[in-house]
Amino acid sequence: MLSSTKLLEFASNYGIPVWALDGAIAIVFAVVLFAICAISVIINVYLLRKISADFQLRYGPMHVGWHGSLQLFADAIKLLTKEDIFPSNADRWIFRLAPVVTFVPAYLGFLVLPIGHGIVIQDLNVGLLYILAIPAIGVAGIIMAGFGSYNKYAIIGSLRSAAQMVSYEVPRALSIIGIVMIAGSAKLSSIVGAQHVWYIILQPIAFVVFLVSTLAEINSTPFDLPETESELVNGYYTEYSGMRFMFFFFAEYVALFAAATLTTVLFLGGWHGPGPEYLGPIWFTIKTFAMIWVIMWIKWTLPRFRIDQVMDLGWKVLLPLALINVLITGLVMMII
Amino acid sequence: MSKLEEMKISNHNLSELEKDLALNGEVESTEDIVTEELAIHFGPQHPSAHGVFHAIFHVKGEVVTKIEPDIGYLHRCFEKIAENRTYTQFIPYTDRMDYVASMTNNWAYCMAVEKLAGIEVPERAEYIRVIVGELQRIASHLVFLSTAGSEAGALTPFVYFFDEREGILTLYEKICGARLTYNYIRIGGVRADAPEGWLDDTLAFVTRLKKRMYDYDRLVLGNYIFKKRFIGVAPFSAEQALDWGLTGPPLRSTGVSYDVRRSDPYSVYPRLEFDVVVKYKGDNYDRACIRSDEIKQSIRIIEQAIEQIPEGPVKADGIAKVFKPAAGEGYGHVESPKGDLGFYVVSDGTTKPYRVKIQGPSFGNLQALPAMSEGTYIGDVVLTLGTLDPVFGEVDR
Numbered sequence: 001m002l003s004s005t006k007l008l009e010f011a012s013n014y015g016i017p018v019w020a021l022d023g024a025i026a027i028v029f030a031v032v033l034f035a036i037c038a039i040s041v042i043i044n045v046y047l048l049r050k051i052s053a054d055f056q057l058r059y060g061p062m063h064v065g066w067h068g069s070l071q072l073f074a075d076a077i078k079l080l081t082k083e084d085i086f087p088s089n090a091d092r093w094i095f096r097l098a099p100v101v102t103f104v105p106a107y108l109g110f111l112v113l114p115i116g117h118g119i120v121i122q123d124l125n126v127g128l129l130y131i132l133a134i135p136a137i138g139v140a141g142i143i144m145a146g147f148g149s150y151n152k153y154a155i156i157g158s159l160r161s162a163a164q165m166v167s168y169e170v171p172r173a174l175s176i177i178g179i180v181m182i183a184g185s186a187k188l189s190s191i192v193g194a195q196h197v198w199y200i201i202l203q204p205i206a207f208v209v210f211l212v213s214t215l216a217e218i219n220s221t222p223f224d225l226p227e228t229e230s231e232l233v234n235g236y237y238t239e240y241s242g243m244r245f246m247f248f249f250f251a252e253y254v255a256l257f258a259a260a261t262l263t264t265v266l267f268l269g270g271w272h273g274p275g276p277e278y279l280g281p282i283w284f285t286i287k288t289f290a291m292i293w294v295i296m297w298i299k300w301t302l303p304r305f306r307i308d309q310v311m312d313l314g315w316k317v318l319l320p321l322a323l324i325n326v327l328i329t330g331l332v333m334m335i336i
Numbered sequence: 337m338s339k340l341e342e343m344k345i346s347n348h349n350l351s352e353l354e355k356d357l358a359l360n361g362e363v364e365s366t367e368d369i370v371t372e373e374l375a376i377h378f379g380p381q382h383p384s385a386h387g388v389f390h391a392i393f394h395v396k397g398e399v400v401t402k403i404e405p406d407i408g409y410l411h412r413c414f415e416k417i418a419e420n421r422t423y424t425q426f427i428p429y430t431d432r433m434d435y436v437a438s439m440t441n442n443w444a445y446c447m448a449v450e451k452l453a454g455i456e457v458p459e460r461a462e463y464i465r466v467i468v469g470e471l472q473r474i475a476s477h478l479v480f481l482s483t484a485g486s487e488a489g490a491l492t493p494f495v496y497f498f499d500e501r502e503g504i505l506t507l508y509e510k511i512c513g514a515r516l517t518y519n520y521i522r523i524g525g526v527r528a529d530a531p532e533g534w535l536d537d538t539l540a541f542v543t544r545l546k547k548r549m550y551d552y553d554r555l556v557l558g559n560y561i562f563k564k565r566f567i568g569v570a571p572f573s574a575e576q577a578l579d580w581g582l583t584g585p586p587l588r589s590t591g592v593s594y595d596v597r598r599s600d601p602y603s604v605y606p607r608l609e610f611d612v613v614v615k616y617k618g619d620n621y622d623r624a625c626i627r628s629d630e631i632k633q634s635i636r637i638i639e640q641a642i643e644q645i646p647e648g649p650v651k652a653d654g655i656a657k658v659f660k661p662a663a664g665e666g667y668g669h670v671e672s673p674k675g676d677l678g679f680y681v682v683s684d685g686t687t688k689p690y691r692v693k694i695q696g697p698s699f700g701n702l703q704a705l706p707a708m709s710e711g712t713y714i715g716d717v718v719l720t721l722g723t724l725d726p727v728f729g730e731v732d733r
Contacts, residue, residue, distance in 0.1 A: 052491075052492075055492050056491070056492050056494075056495035056496075057495060057496070057499055058495065152374055152376050152377075153376070156374075156376075156395075156398075156714070160398075221489055221490075222489065222561055224489060225715075228489065228715065231384070231714050231715050231718050232714075233382065233383065300491065300492050301490070301492060302489070302490060302559070302561055303485065303488035303489040303490035303559060303561045303562050303565060304488065304489030304490075304561070304565075305561060305564070305565070306564075306565055306713055306715045306716065307398050307713060307715065308398070308713065309564060309565075
């Protein structure tokens with residue numbers, strides 16, 4: 001990454017206005033981020049299919065490309081060429097905007113993630129708050145989807161999603177407080193920098209609470225209630241087809257990837273690993289995909305909870321656990 | 337625009353809004369928000385409707401307050417068709433009733449006709465019927481366990497159980513050439529003897545399944561979330577179950593030990609040792625566990641039957657394709673995987689039945705769905721429907 005002072009010098013030398021420079025940099029980073037998202041989705045979907053096939057005594061996709069590696073592209077082409085169906089009573093604009101509103105926050109979360117030592121697009125000093133708050137906006141898109149499609153399954157699914165996300169946002173945020181206390185910073189790069197011992201060892205309770213509420217946050221099993229195919233057909237995106245459906249699909253996998261990267265940053269020591277520092281991003285990637293594998297392992301093993309059990313778990317188990325974790329961390333820090 | 341004007345406008349908007357709210361109803365503060373019941377159409381095409389089932393769920397939030405089942409989408413007039421076919425010609429139609437367990441349908445119908453015409457079935461045929469019948473019970477219960485898992489959100493056990501069922505279908509393919517609609521049991525016996533080595537294959541299959549059932553029990557029924565979803569949901573008492581006319585596993589889960597194989601013994605079941613599995617709570621979990629236990633009992637029966645099976649013919653002599661039983665009636669019922677499946681056949685002395693009445697267990701069991709699951713959550717209703725295990729080919733016939 002170029003340091004900003006060098007860039008500013010460069011700009012003033014050639015008479016480029018600062019806003020234009022900022023804009024250009026923003027566009028470049030947006031494109032790079034989008035590419036990273038897209039690649040991660042491609043890899044994730046392929047992995048999901050192959051891992052689930054492994055769990056289920058199947059081969060998974062085998063025909064398109066080497067071991068079905070091009071299957072996703074075939075699917076994308078199929079979805080792009082499909083008819084774009086509007087339910088006749090849908091609220092057109094809400095219906096149209098919903099996939100975008102779901103996708104963009106999930107994508108913006110990557111802005112503050114440190115991939116390696118010093119490799120981060122915007123190292124905010126409140127990065128942790130940012131990464132908890134921004135992806136949570138995605139729930140607005142889900143509610144819009146449910147509200148806009150004029151479908152009872154969709155509205156129930158979206159309301160479930162809202163209830164779930166709001167409930168699990170609380171223990172999720174609280175579970176991280178212990179980390180902030182130890183690291184003494186809410187800046188993600190300093191949190192990783194402080195992890196000479198991985199926080200999964202120092203904060204095991206926090207890790208469990210964080211993982212469980214992350215699963216709820218990304219609507220993964222056992223918390224996939226918003227999209228229960230056995231009850232609500234497909235929940236909030238029942239009415240979506242073609243391109244718009246693809247956006248939801250995309251957002252879901254980006255959210256999964258974001259959740260895995262955030263867990264890596266907070267608990268698995270981020271870029272730390274044996275070897276020289278420039279291997280950081282590789283360690284980071286390995287840890288992230290290990291995390292994705294764990295999430296998929298859970299996804300393909302467990303049944304799902306009922307909605308009242310989800311709420312019970314969130315408020316009666318995870319929230320007290322997270323608070324106890326804060327207390328214990330505080331006490332231990334006071335003693336040491 | 338001055339500050340004052342702005343305020344005026346915003347005030348104006350506010351009063352408009354209030355008027356709107358007043359016109360639309362009772363909304364003044366959050367305490368007065370009126371919630372309405374929502375009517376959701378479940379089906380006719382719904383992923384967990386077990387066929388073509390339509391029901392209207394009246395839901396209050398997530399709680400279902402009323403269910404209006406609506407059946408008949410798969411009605412194919414089987415009873416009327418029977419009056420226009422010869423006795424033998426009707427056998428393939430019975431395959432299409434409970435298509436998850438075709439063998440027992442064949443069996444019940446043939447038994448009714450045999451009683452009507454007074455036909456003796458050779459012993460070897462009876463043993464083969466017991467073996468294929470119990471394999472069918474295993475297959476049907478495996479499908480139950482897989483769908484119970486997938487309805488609860490676990491998709492992986494689904495594939496495992498279907499893989500096991502594949503073994504049974506392969507055995508069936510060897511013995512009768514078909515994998516779903518067998519048309520294998522005939523009036524007076526079975527169509528053909530088991531091919532060479534088939535009994536050994538069957539024994540090998542059930543031995544393997546017996547070992548694996550331990551893992552499957554832990555994977556599905558022993559799972560913490562699965563238990564949390566199933567235990568205590570939609571319980572039914574023995575009186576209720578008898579009032580609603582439940583049969584099969586849903587009845588036995590309430591503590592009533594009624595199994596046609598014991599209560600009205602047929603075929604060679606009196607010679608075979610097995611337990612009638614009974615549970616007492618009558619909730620979804622008991623209904624699920626009873627099926628897993630019955631698989632183990634079926635394995636026991638098959639092992640004994642293979643040990644005892646005698647040599648000999650597999651079809652009674654002298655039964656023509658078209659025959660005229662004397663005027664009269666015959667009732668045959670078997671314990672199908674779903675419950676007490678009965679055929680009542682009346683003859684007027686011609687080549688075709690005068691009347692065939694079918695009593696399908698799925699129909700009886702499905703009736704109890706509203707009584708069982710009103711007041712539970714939407715997700716529970718789906719599971720309760722699953723544990724009643726209706727097949728709509730049999731409900732509608």
